[in-house]
């Protein structure tokens with residue numbers, strides 16, 4: 001553990017039987033409130049668990065340290081992913097939750113990808129919005145059959161298309177059931193992200209791994 005202080009977080013209990021549990025992971029400069037509306041839009045009635053990243057970059061919360069834009073401190077990525085995994089496990093006990101599906105945006109998508117590389121058992125699946133390869137060494141464990149949706153932006157100035165493609169291949173190589181779509185947008189989220197994430201989650205909830 002890099003830090004024994006608890007994660008500040010929000011928890012919204014499920015408002016519908018059978019609804020999934022989503023782990024909402026914000027982008028750089030966000031907080032635990034940011035993605036609750038997104039969670040409600042893409043999975044109405046879902047339980048939402050939303051921690052705040054504990055790294056501060058010029059006062060902006062993140063989930064791990066970076067050396068420069070798109071250049072990660074990989075030792076910190078590893079340590080922070082383990083801290084987040086411990087938080088998820090403790091929150092599951094505290095709130096009586098199944099393994100959540102991560103929904104991460106930008107830095108939040110990158111820490112979710114790191115969990116899939118290092119500790120896939122803590123997640124039931126993941127929606128990775130504008131994600132990058134989190135660790136150069138590749139996934140360390142199998143993520144057999146784990147449903148993963150990656151939504152990239154063709155005009156994303158932060159995530160090169162080839163990097164997102166490498167992430168999709170690496171997760172596929174680890175056995176995950178990856179759907180990767182590239183939208184005609186930049187790094188910001190769009191209505192198409194919301195629609196695709198909602199349709200994909202509905203299919204996952206009904207037990208199939210979807211094509212969107």
Ligand code: MLT
Nearest residue numbers: 028066069070106107110
């Ligand atoms: C990161 O640092 O995780 C990525 O560059 C995305 C970002 O937060 O800007």
